[in-house]
Amino acid sequence: MYITRHQPPASPRGPDFDALVAEAGLWRGVATDMFGDDDVEAGAKALWAKSMRSEYRLTERFVARDGSGSPLGVGSLSTPRRENLHLAEMGIVVDPRFRRRGIGSALYDEMTAAARAHGRRTFQSFTWEPLEPAGERSLKGVQGDGALDPDGPSARFLLGRGFRLIQIETMSGLDVPSSEELDAAASAARAATPADYEVLTWRGATPDELLSDMALLHVAMSSDVPMGDADVEPAQVDPKRVLDGDNAFLAAGLDLLFAAVRHVPSGRLVAFTRLIREPDRAVAGQWETLVLRDHRGHGLGMLAKTHNHAVLPAVWPQVRRLITGNASENEHMLAINRRLGYRPIAASGWFELRTDA
Numbered sequence: 286m287y288i289t290r291h292q293p294p295a296s297p298r299g300p301d302f303d304a305l306v307a308e309a310g311l312w313r314g315v316a317t318d319m320f321g322d323d324d325v326e327a328g329a330k331a332l333w334a335k336s337m338r339s340e341y342r343l344t345e346r347f348v349a350r351d352g353s354g355s356p357l358g359v360g361s362l363s364t365p366r367r368e369n370l371h372l373a374e375m376g377i378v379v380d381p382r383f384r385r386r387g388i389g390s391a392l393y394d395e396m397t398a399a400a401r402a403h404g405r406r407t408f409q410s411f412t413w414e415p416l417e418p419a420g421e422r423s424l425k426g427v428q429g430d431g432a433l434d435p436d437g438p439s440a441r442f443l444l445g446r447g448f449r450l451i452q453i454e455t456m457s458g459l460d461v462p463s464s465e466e467l468d469a470a471a472s473a474a475r476a477a478t479p480a481d482y483e484v485l486t487w488r489g490a491t492p493d494e495l496l497s498d499m500a501l502l503h504v505a506m507s508s509d510v511p512m513g514d515a516d517v518e519p520a521q522v523d524p525k526r527v528l529d530g531d532n533a534f535l536a537a538g539l540d541l542l543f544a545a546v547r548h549v550p551s552g553r554l555v556a557f558t559r560l561i562r563e564p565d566r567a568v569a570g571q572w573e574t575l576v577l578r579d580h581r582g583h584g585l586g587m588l589a590k591t592h593n594h595a596v597l598p599a600v601w602p603q604v605r606r607l608i609t610g611n612a613s614e615n616e617h618m619l620a621i622n623r624r625l626g627y628r629p630i631a632a633s634g635w636f637e638l639r640t641d642a
C-alpha cells in the first residue's frame with residue numbers, strides 16, 4: 286500500500302479529479318449502507334466546486350492505493366486560508382473490503398503531518414450516524430440533543446485518536462409536494478409576515494447589487510448558528526468571495542436557487558436560504574437558512590424557505606426530494622422544517638481534536 290497526495294483538480298479529468306471521484310463513490314457507499322440511499326451525500330462535481338477556490342480554502346486529497354494503483358481509501362484535508370488558520374477539517378473513508386488493516390490510520394497519520402506542516406493545531410471531522418444509536422451505549426455532544434453510538438467504527442476511530450464529540454446534526458428529507466401545496470405554503474407564510482419585508486428569488490450567481498448584503502449574511506451564518514464550543518472563528522466574507530463561491534458551483538455544473546428577504550424600510554437583506562443541485566440528480570440540498578438576530582421572530586425563515594420551494598416545480602421539475610441539515614439543538618429551525626413536512630432521516634457527528642502543536 287502506498288499513499289498519493291493530490292492538489293485540487295484544475296479540470297474534471299486526470300488523477301487529481303479521479304481522487305475526488307473515488308472519494309465521492311466511497312462516501313456514497315457509506316450513506317447507502319446506513320440509510321438505504323445516498324441522497325445525503327455529495328457527488329464528485331459538488332466536491333470539485335467546494336475545492337475550486339484555494340485562496341479561501343485549500344482541499345488536498347490523499348489516496349491509499351494497492352500495488353496496481355487502485356484506490357483503497359481516500360482522505361480529504363481542508364485548510365481555510367482567510368480565517369481559522371489554526372484549523373484543519375479532515376474526512377477519511379476506506380473501502381469496506383479493506384477496513385481494519387491500518388489503512389485509515391495510515392491516511393490519518395499522513396494527513397495530520399500535512400496539517401501540522403500547514404500550521405494547523407485543531408482538527409475536525411464528520412461521521413454519518415444512524416438516527417438512533419445502534420449499540421447499548423450512547424454519547425452526547427458538548428451541547429444539544431441527539432446521541433451516537435461511541436462503539437461504532439467511525440466514532441471508535443476518532444475517539445481513539447483523542448477527538449471529542451461537539452455536536453450532532455440532524456439531516457431531514459422532504460418529498461417535494463405538489464406545486465399547489467408549495468404555492469399555498471408560500472402564500473400562508475406571506476400572510477403571516479409583516480408587510481415591511483419582501484422576498485427576492487434568483488437563480489445562479491448572486492446579482493451584483495446584493496453581494497454586500499449577502500456577504501454580511503454569510504458572516505452571520507458562520508458565527509450566529511449553534512456550534513457547541515467548537516474552536517471556530519467567524520468567516521471573513523466580502524462581496525468578491527460571495528460571487529467566487531457562487532461561480533465555483535456554476536463552473537462545476539451545479540445549479541443554485543436563492544430566496545432572500547429584504548427589510549423594506551432599511552433596504553437591507555436580513556434573511557436568506559439556498560437550494561443547490563448537482564447535475565442529473567433527483568435530490569437537491571437546502572442549505573443555510575439564516576435570519577439576522579434583530580429580525581428573528583417574524584416568520585422570515587419560513588417565508589424564505591417556502592418561496593424558494595415554490596420555484597422548484599418550474600425550474601427543477603426532476604427534483605423529487607430535498608435534504609437539509611440542522612444542529613440537533615437548533616429547535617427553532619427543526620420546528621420550521623417539521624411544519625414544512627421534512628422528516629429526520631440521518632444524523633451526523635461533528636468531532637474535534639485540539640492539540641498544542
Ligand SMILES: CC(C)(COP(=O)(O)OP(=O)(O)OC[C@H]1O[C@@H](n2cnc3c(N)ncnc32)[C@H](O)[C@@H]1OP(=O)(O)O)[C@@H](O)C(=O)NCCC(=O)NCCS
Nearest residue numbers: 376377378379384385386387388389390412438439441442
Ligand atoms: C473510520 C474508518 C476510516 C477506519 O478505517 P480503517 O482502515 O478500518 O481503520 P484502521 O484499520 O486504521 O483502524 C484504526 C482503529 O480504528 C478503530 N476501528 C476501526 N474500525 C472499527 C470497528 N469496526 N470497530 C471498532 N473499532 C474500529 C480501532 O481502534 C482500529 O484500531 P485496531 O484495528 O488496531 O483495533 C472506516 O471505518 C470508514 O471508512 N468508515 C466510514 C467513513 C467514516 O465515517 N470516517 C470517519 C471520519 S474521518
